[in-house]
Amino acid sequence: xxxxxxxxxxxxxxxxxxxxxxxxxxxxxxxxxxxxxxxxxxxxxxxxxxxxxxxxxxxxxxxxxxxxxxxxxxx
Amino acid sequence: xxxxxxxxxxxxxxxxxxxxxxxxxxxxxxxxxxxxxxxxxxxxxxxxxxxxxxxxxxxxxxxxxxxxxxxxxxxxxxxxxxxxxxxxxxxxxxxxxxxxxxxxxxxxxxxxxxxxxxxxxxxxxxxxxxxxxxxxxxxxxxxxxxxxxxxxxxxxxxxxxxxxxxxxxxxxxxxxxxxxxxxxxxxxxxxxxxxxxxxxxxxxxxxxxxxxxxxxxxxxxxxxxxxxxxxxxxxxxxxxxxxxxxxxxxxxxxxxxxxxxxxxxxxxxxxxxxxxxxxxxxxxxxxxxxxxxxxxxxxxxxxxxxxxxxxxxxxxxxxxxxxxxxxxxxxxxxxxxxxxxxxxxxxxxxxxxxxxxxxxxxxxxxxxxxxxxxxxxxxxxxxxxxxxxxxxxxxxxxxxxxx
Numbered sequence: 320x321x322x323x324x325x326x327x328x329x330x331x332x333x334x335x336x337x338x339x340x341x342x343x344x345x346x347x348x349x350x351x352x353x354x355x356x357x358x359x360x361x362x363x364x365x366x367x368x369x370x371x372x373x374x375x376x377x378x379x380x381x382x383x384x385x386x387x388x389x390x391x392x393x394x
Numbered sequence: 395x396x397x398x399x400x401x402x403x404x405x406x407x408x409x410x411x412x413x414x415x416x417x418x419x420x421x422x423x424x425x426x427x428x429x430x431x432x433x434x435x436x437x438x439x440x441x442x443x444x445x446x447x448x449x450x451x452x453x454x455x456x457x458x459x460x461x462x463x464x465x466x467x468x469x470x471x472x473x474x475x476x477x478x479x480x481x482x483x484x485x486x487x488x489x490x491x492x493x494x495x496x497x498x499x500x501x502x503x504x505x506x507x508x509x510x511x512x513x514x515x516x517x518x519x520x521x522x523x524x525x526x527x528x529x530x531x532x533x534x535x536x537x538x539x540x541x542x543x544x545x546x547x548x549x550x551x552x553x554x555x556x557x558x559x560x561x562x563x564x565x566x567x568x569x570x571x572x573x574x575x576x577x578x579x580x581x582x583x584x585x586x587x588x589x590x591x592x593x594x595x596x597x598x599x600x601x602x603x604x605x606x607x608x609x610x611x612x613x614x615x616x617x618x619x620x621x622x623x624x625x626x627x628x629x630x631x632x633x634x635x636x637x638x639x640x641x642x643x644x645x646x647x648x649x650x651x652x653x654x655x656x657x658x659x660x661x662x663x664x665x666x667x668x669x670x671x672x673x674x675x676x677x678x679x680x681x682x683x684x685x686x687x688x689x690x691x692x693x694x695x696x697x698x699x700x701x702x703x704x705x706x707x708x709x710x711x712x713x714x715x716x717x718x719x720x721x722x723x724x725x726x727x728x729x730x731x732x733x734x735x736x737x738x739x740x741x742x743x744x745x746x747x748x749x750x751x752x753x754x755x756x757x758x759x760x761x762x763x764x765x766x767x768x769x770x771x772x773x774x775x776x777x778x779x780x781x782x783x784x785x786x787x788x789x790x791x792x793x794x795x796x797x
Contacts, residue, residue: 347557353668356756377690377740378690379682
C-alpha cells in the first residue's frame with residue numbers, strides 16, 4: 320500500500336502537529352483574549368444567510384457551522 | 395440543677411447550630427429561565443447570471459431574496475446547578491426567481507415565480523459544570539410551496555478539566571417531502587401543474603438527509619485557538635430537481651436525472667488568533683469530497699480590527715474551488731446513452747470569490763443610548779462565480795443583538 324501525501328494534507332497535518340505540540344495550559348483568568356466575542360470558534364451570526372446561499376449556489380457543503388440539511392434551495 | 399440547665403442549654407445551642415446549618419444557602423441558586431439575548435438578522439441578496447438549470451443551462455438566473463431571522467435565547471439554572479439553554483429560531487425569506495418562472499412559461503404567473511420559505515427551529519441544551527458536559531436536542535421544520543422538511547438533531551460535548559479542549563458529537567436527520575412539479579411541456583397527460591386550484595394530481599417524493607459531526611476544539615495559548623471538524627452526510631431519495639430541463643445533443647428534451655443517494659465528506663479546520671491588541675485573524679479551511687465525483691477546497695479569511703474598544707471593522711475574503719460532478723454537461727452536450735444528466739451550474743466546476751466588509755458597534759451604554767441594544771453589525775459582500783458565463787451576487791446583512 321502506498322500513501323500519497325498531497326500539499327493540502329501536508330498543510331493540515333503540519334498545522335495539527337504544531338497545534339498539538341505547542342499547547343500550554345491557559346488558566347481562566349488568562350482568557351481575556353480567547354473569550355473575546357470575535358474569537359468565538361464558530362461562524363458569526365451575521366453570516367447565517369451567507370452560508371445559506373453558499374449551500375444553494377455551490378455543490379460543497381458542511382463542516383462550516385452552517386445549515387447542513389433540510390429545505391430545498393432549488394430556486 | 396445547674397448541671398441540668400447547662401446540659402439543656404448546650405443541647406439547645408447545638409440544635410440551633412444544626413438548624414442554622416440546614417438553613418445555610420447552597421453554593422448555587424436556582425434561576426428560572428430568562429431572556430439571555432435576542433438576535434435580529436435581516437438580509438437582502440440578489441444575483442444575476444445566464445446559466446439557469448430550469449432552462450437547461452441557459453437563461454436568466456436573476457433572483458432576489460429578502461430574509462429575516464428572529465433568534466431568542468433563554469437561560470436558567472436548575473436545582474442540580476445545571477445550566478439550561480432554550481433557543482427559538484424563526485426564519486422567513488421571500489424570493490423572486492426569473493428562472494423558476496420558466497417552469498410553466500405559458501401561464502401568467504407560474505407556481506414558483508416567487509415563494510416564501512419559513513423555517514423555525516427549537517433547541518434545548520443542558521450544561522453540567524460538575525462533569526463539564528453539554529447535552530442537547532433540537533427540532534427543525536421548513537416549508538416552501540413545493541417542499542416540506544422535518545429535522546431532529548442530538549448533540550453531546552465534553553470539555554477537559556482545564557476547559558481548554560472540547561470534544562463534540564452531533565447527529566441529525568431530516569425527513570423531506572418534495573412536490574414533483576415538472577416543466578409544462580414535459581407533463582404526462584392528466585399530470586397537474588402543482589398550482590393552486592389545479593385539481594390534477596402531482597407526485598410527492600421523499601428526500602432524507604442524515605448528518606454526523608465530530609469536532610475537537612483546543613485552546614493553544616492565550617491568543618490562539620483551533621477547531622477541527624469532520625461532518626459526513628448521506629442523502630437519499632429524489633436528489634434531482636424535477637423542473638430542471640435537459641437538452642440532449644439531438645435537440646430532444648427531458649428532466650434532470652441524478653442518482654438516488656449521495657455521500658458527502660467535508661472536513662473543516664478553523665484557527666482564530668488574537669494578534670496584538672486590536673487585530674483578530676479568523677481563518678477557515680474546508681476540504682470536501684463526495685461520491686458524485688466532486689472535490690472542493692474552500693478558504694475563508696476575516697480580520698476584525700478594533701478601531702476603538704467598541705467599534706470594529708471586519709474585512710473578509712473567501713475563495714472556493716470545486717470540480718464538477720461526473721453527471722454534469724452544458725446545454726445540448728448530454729448524449730441519450732447517459733444514465734444520469736444535469737446542466738445545473740451549481741454542481742459544475744468553478745472558482746468562486748466572496749469579498750466584503752462588516753462593521754460592528756457595541757458601545758458600553760448600548761447603541762444610541764438604548765441600554766438593551768448591546769450591538770449592531772452591518773455586513774456587505776460581493777460574490778463572483780466563474781461557472782458558465784459567470785454569475786455575480788451581492789449580499790447585505792444587518793444584525794441587532796439585544797441583551
